[in-house]
Amino acid sequence: MKRQLKYIAIAFVGVLGLSCEPDKVTEGISDITYFPEFDYKGDEVVLASCGTAFTDPGVTAVENGADIPVNTTVSAMISGGTVASVPTTADRYTVNYRAVNKDGYPANASRVVWTACTGDLKTSIEGLYTSTVFRNAVSGAQYTNMKYILIRKKPGTENTYQISDAIGGWYQLGRALGDAYLAPGLEVTATNIGTNSFTFGGAPQVLGFGGPVTPKSLTVDPATKTIVLTTAWNVYEFVATLKQVSF
Template sequence: MKKLLLPIIAMCTILFTSCDSDSSNVSKVTFYPNFEMNGDSEVYLNVGESFDDPGVVATEDGAVIEYTTSVSGDLRGGKTLDTNVPDIYTVTYTAVNKDGFKGTTTRKVYVVDNGNLVDNISGLYTSSCTRNGTITPVYQDMKYVMIYKNADGTYQISDGIGLYYAVGRAYGPAYYAPAKVKANSISSNNYTYYQFTVGTFGGKCDMSGLVADPASQTVKFTTVWDSGYTFDVLLKKVQI
């Protein structure tokens, strides 16, 4: 029995010594910034409408703290929110706690040129997309494709493959496929198309068959990507 007992006593001594040395370490609790948003997290505006940012309430362990605000145009890269310029703006609110830890929250502001699809195809659209004829629920009613006019009068389409990768596959904005068309006659569905690429993937895309239907408030088109895929896209206009 003595031979068995001695190792046990030795082991207990080692354990108690370890606990004593660890007792000098003190854990510190930090409270990360918490945000309460004033107003809606998504705001929809027609071009030219005013926007007064209602801001947020930032707190640390229940106490109100200061925060900063920054803006980024998702499509055009602007750093200020200009309601005369159509874009999807991300407003980011940032606060830092007393230990230097940062927290953020965001608001989306959609500034939309609301065209009538008779002589203007600009607008904000949900997208339903098939690839090589395959219909899958995850690629239906995706949010959002924006169409707006460029300074040269052409129309910019934020994703010429209907958000298939950016939203449907959840790859994000780096996989947008920005496209451009010139409307020779919207009523006659006569457009000039410009070749474009698919974000990070690259490759060449050719759009054709764009049809704007004011009765159904839809725009549809087909894009052929040289990677071997054909996208049929149906955009449904969001009423702002």
């Protein structure tokens, strides 16, 4: 990341003119502050198999050529909340790095770890998927092979699955609106995967816009490693073709 410079002295011109003790106003503040730069070790996006421990390679933070401490936290997309380190259970984990320079100015960086179990699409539909979505039969390059949609088993169940976005990432990924426009919470219970017999549960809504998502169908093709999920929201029908990722 490119080093940034901020001339603090300019910000204090007005204050200095009013203060009878200008030395106290600027005490401990540099004329130029160097924002922390992060140097990643390893990849910024990691795909990890469930059940396998992930060791964070970490980052280093540098302020004007000198190493400074980095604080690390981990947040989970589906499970929610923060954890001390990346678990081995399926989810999307964001490893957040934060460093503060000597003048108290922070900088942040992050790494994304997708932890997924890979089902055979005969006995399990778990997996990490790219997504190509049509909305009312219309799509485009930005909605093609989007990365990623996660399907995992609901903890404590044998045949109920959770899908990270019920509309296949149309707004979150295709429109690049981020997690605030996910449609989380869709649950799919497999009665018989081979005959595409599923029931739906949960209460998915498109977070940023509001309003419930209605699941219509889910079909699995183990030969092509694809799942087609059809849902409806507002005046739109979304048809998401999910292609399982091998890693």
